[in-house]
Amino acid sequence: MEIQRKAYKKLLEWKRESNGKTAMLIEGARRVGKSTIAKRLGEREYRSYILVDFNNASKNIIENFNQNLNNLDVFYQTLSLEYGVQLFNRESLIIFDEIQQFPKARQSAKYLVADGRYDIVETGSLISIKENVQSITIPSEEQKLKMFPCDFEEFAEALDQKVLLDYIKKCFDEQTALDEEFHKKAMHLFREYMLVGGMPQSIVAYKENQLSFFESDKAKRKIIELYKDDIKKASKRYSSKVSAIFENVPGYLSSHEKKVVLTEIDDSQNATFSRYDEPFFWLDDSMICNLCYKCNDPNVGFALNKNESSLKCYMGDTGLLVSHAFSENEIASEELYKNIMNGKLSLNEGMLYENVVSQMLCSKGRKLFFYTEYDRSSHRNSMEIDFLLSNESKTKFKVYPVEVKSSKNYTTTSLLDFKKKFGTRIGQCYIIHPKAFSKRKDGIICIPPYMVMCL
Incomplete structure (x- = not known):
């Protein structure tokens, strides 16, 4: 194949x-x-x-x-x-x-x-x-x-879904929803992509074994073991730190804020980001993981305002994340895949949705940034934006905030507050959710995850 x-x-x-x-x-x-x-x-x-x-x-x-x-x-x-x-x-x-x-x-x-x-x-x-x-x-x-793992388009073409891809792109260009039957079909294809991932060996094992998630998982676990062996060969100065971060990626992403918390892997007084810069660089340079930094002030050149002590660490491939996060026994029963394909794994589906969106954005050459604002009175974040995109213009700069929602019911408070705070800097606001394409009265565009390739 x-x-x-x-x-x-x-x-x-x-x-x-x-x-x-x-x-x-x-x-x-x-x-x-x-x-x-x-x-x-x-x-x-x-x-x-x-x-x-x-x-x-x-x-x-x-x-x-x-x-x-x-x-x-x-x-x-x-x-x-x-x-x-x-x-x-x-x-x-x-x-x-x-x-x-x-x-x-x-x-x-x-x-x-x-x-x-x-x-x-x-x-x-x-x-x-x-x-x-x-x-x-x-x-x-x-x-x-x-070179990144296969993106959604490459995955869909490998599964002989070129016609469906063209229909998705046509509907996005025309700012309209797919017919309900095709929306369900596209969401099924997207969930397949989320579970199988974009590693070529996983895709081949899946397709050549009658769409077997189990065979795909075996291929992915071999790749994960290869990554772990590579980590062991990293410089002795930081290989243990790289390993600790890698093992904890599913834990970070399953938390509410999805941010890296160093005290979870290092309870010493030395658990500072300045001591972990080389391990994070190793994971980023290896392209095993995609790092997403907090942008303190969304303005021209996100990188100029990035906060290197506040970051998220996504797996470079969401299929690998699934195999990394769940045991072989959980996957062998195929109940896990059944629940995800039916949209019933509420506990972890948000983690998978956000990771796959990060993967799709990276494959388009985007650097990843997010935004949060902390409310000291309530001791929690009052505003959280999952991803920030821009038109990369120096003279007519616009920020495109993106929120990822894995369920059909959600609030848009953060997105609306962000839009109000930064005013004229804001371009189009997007919500990525499992429902069909829609455009709200407040101007926010809601797209299903299979349309992220069109952003």
Whole structure:
């Protein structure tokens, strides 16, 4: 089964526009499909290709980088002989896979691009942590492509639902609701996406086993174990902290405020965010998790007003969150999936809804920010906005507040208060809920979660 990825079109654009002038670095979480898409590019768009996997590169290959970069004729000859592949000038692709395992290969892109004989693609995760960049000069000739788990559109197309996707987009453009029958069908598809997630191995296991959530779960648990192994290999300075945060992600998201509370994992007096900046950076850089920071003052450039001591930590893939949060026994009975598919898991569904929206926004290239306002008299938040989007304009800046509601009954007090407080800064206000599209008298647009892809 082949899953069509949007990233492939971006690789084709790079090949056409770069014409060998830059290397392409595909970064993303492990098992997100980086190697697969790079090989697909080599197979379909080039006369030949070589993939150098630095997880198991031979001693001969490592010595080639250490000894022959000053003589590229010998360097490429060694690659060609080692892999038994003939290389053709401007018609071959060299793929450096898992490049974080050998940072020197990443640095070499500067010389290989200048030489210009072949196109260079690198794939990797954790490419920015100190251990992987401290001894190299990062080449300016490097173009980056972030690769996320399959988004809702890619998932729907993999399940042969292209016609339904087109209908959803048409209705959003026309600001109208889907017919009730198709709304139910789209919500069913969205809940499938929420449970299976966007990891290619999970989707393949689900579809090729007669839509089996159980088989999907087995694939996801293997990925989670891989992530845990990667965390153990993190720097000894902070690997235990990374592990503690990762294990507690479901707990944070199941709480009312969904914010990270360090005292839940570190009851010492040293449980401060300044001591956890590297662990959070590791999880963010690995793209295992998506961090969402509080914005103290929603204005031009959210990042300029972000509060780094108040954040939410979402899983990069909601399907993985489901398998991470619930035991194998709970999932093996399939009662859990049955309840979620029927919209009856009220205790945890809010956690899953908010996480999947964060995932869908990140896949569109958005940084995540939220807003809260604390009322000292009542000792609680008087205003909570789940996500802040903007039109990214410097001269006509507008904030688009987004509230996520997993149930059909809810209040809009926070959204209306936020709109009143910030006045002319506010653009369109959105509520994401399980009901069909509607536009309220106060101007708030309510959309079902399958329309988030259209925002």
